[in-house]
Amino acid sequence: MTSSTPSVEGRARRPLSRAVIITEAVAFIDERGLPELTMRRLGQRLGVEAMSLYRYVDGREALLDGVVSQVTEGLHLDPGDPDAPGNGWQGYLQRLATEVRSLALRHPQVFPLVATRHPAAPWLRPPLRSLELVESFLVALTRRGFSDTAAVTAYRAFSSFLLGHLLLESASMGAATAPAGEPLAEPEHREVGETDGELAAYPTIRRLEHQLAADHSTAEFEEALEHLLQRLELLLG
Amino acid sequence: MTSSTPSVEGRARRPLSRAVIITEAVAFIDERGLPELTMRRLGQRLGVEAMSLYRYVDGREALLDGVVSQVTEGLHLDPGDPDAPGNGWQGYLQRLATEVRSLALRHPQVFPLVATRHPAAPWLRPPLRSLELVESFLVALTRRGFSDTAAVTAYRAFSSFLLGHLLLESASMGAATAPAGEPLAEPEHREVGETDGELAAYPTIRRLEHQLAADHSTAEFEEALEHLLQRLELLLG
């Protein structure tokens, strides 16, 4: 009874499409990390040979672009009414920042991709890589008193801020969730130049070791954002 | 007359060593980009088979770590006398920032590697990835009036700042110098979703296209650094 409807062959196979391929690629990267993602393995996960993917995706590079797009388009922020209370430009930027941050924390293995893939154009600065989002950003700010130039300047400053903070944060998260392959910072298997013994040559690092390892990411993010907003306020004519 | 001294076989081959291999890898990435770097091609460039490299380098991943280390160790900054004029913590951070930036601009293709490789420890935050450098940073600041905690906080803020700004800057540079393979933003061969026509759906981006594409990186970097320093000043007890 091998019917033509997806039956019990271990798992019912979703019909292939660009969307499910990319969705599954994101899941794969989340679970096993980017270096593990292979056309062949992704096919296997989808119950299909690797070559089938090429009907829907233009090769591995295009697939990764798709991953970045999909993850990035999950961010749709309604600028809302400029005159509503708590909805000024500061509130807007704060909400946007929080949303991007939560994206980075949800997909720490994908975020480096968002951060480093070559953007298609200079007006798509990582990690704000969707046209919708950038358009929305610029409109939100110009409607709230920013001149064109000021809005563009703010856009640049804002993206640099997000990139720096979130890339570092997702990297330190990604290390914890890293693929089972690399032991990273395990007590055994130490690299020659970086053992505790060698750390003796750097007394200050050693003294501050605990503080350096401590995680204050949320507080730091918010504090830095606060200062960025103050800085951007100077752009208001 | 095939002598044993490196004679005229096209090019005198430097004797192999870990150092020359890594140096050549850096040059290779600078010229052709990271994805092009292959053990086999690197061997070829050194006049040797790929397997020979494994005597000196522990595989490709280790090679890339070596690349990051070498490039990063080119940064040795003398903190100098805390009491000398123009040598306060602000001057120190300014010099350090400039130095890291010039590194990023000299090696725009290598910088993403510096930015995204998993650091060996939480106290090595990209792009400040050398123990010497971090030690020097912390000493410089604590000698200049920062408490331990303040120095660590400053270290975090400073690295985020550098990472965000320089990764974006090096990416936009790297695109220009990109490998001959990818046409990127060419007039022909446009991706479906991002033609000028489609840009019509984003009127603000379109209106600000020129401003968005304009490059003000140096001024922006300096301005943002200035504000960071002001912000760090608040940490002084």
Add this chain to the structure above:
DNA sequence: ACCTGAACACCGTTCAAGT
């Protein structure tokens, strides 16, 4: 219309063997 088998060129890496 959708998937696959076979094939190609190219990887990283190991190891016994050459000099």
Add this chain to the structure above:
DNA sequence: ACCTGAACACCGTTCAAGT
């Protein structure tokens, strides 16, 4: 001591062929 030939397992990708 230093390099290499041969081999292995694994890539991405194409295309004619199957259903």
